[in-house]
Amino acid sequence: NAGVTQTPKFRVLKTGQSMTLLCAQDMNHEYMYWYRQDPGMGLRLIHYSVGEGTTAKGEVPDGYNVSRLKKQNFLLGLESAAPSQTSVYFCASRPGTNEQFFGPGTRLTVL
């Protein structure tokens, strides 16, 4: 099993550009999450999904959209990137238990 994978690993955007981050898991987990990690602030929840076809807002959802068309994939979209969205983005998934499994992260820089 590959676990949780994220694509791409690194990306540099200009202000106003759009992009999509892909998270994939092969563990058949129902729940998936997108977090952002900023220096000195830990990880903050952006959006989450409790199953295929469902999404919900987390703590810091503004400027992001998500989709969960397939159970194994959770996409995070930035429609118009801003410098404040420069961060490291982590995807996580979990089964019915509490433990969350994290991907390796995507480092995004918005100039």
Added chain:
Amino acid sequence: GENVEQHPSTLSVQEGDSAVIKCTYSDSASNYFPWYKQELGKGPQLIIDIRSNVGEKKDQRIAVTLNKTAKHFSLHITETQPEDSAVYFCAASSGPVPGRRALTFGSGTRLQVQP
């Protein structure tokens, strides 16, 4: 919502010494408290967790204690080794919405074990 505070932000110990990281939480309804280790360039990895019906849990050199009354929990690493050097995050589950079980993280502790 839940708020988790973590101290210290950096911790340097000599190899073989013990390390203690402390966290406090605000939501008395939180019932799950994991600790994650994050190595450079990697995602967080669960190292130990504890539920609110347990006061202490051990796994080899690491242990976690929970004081529900005071709303704080701690990570203890004994006989530290250089490979323990990493950033450690505590977290608490906050999820009044069934199935959400999202985690609220502390700000992290950078542990450096000096050989």
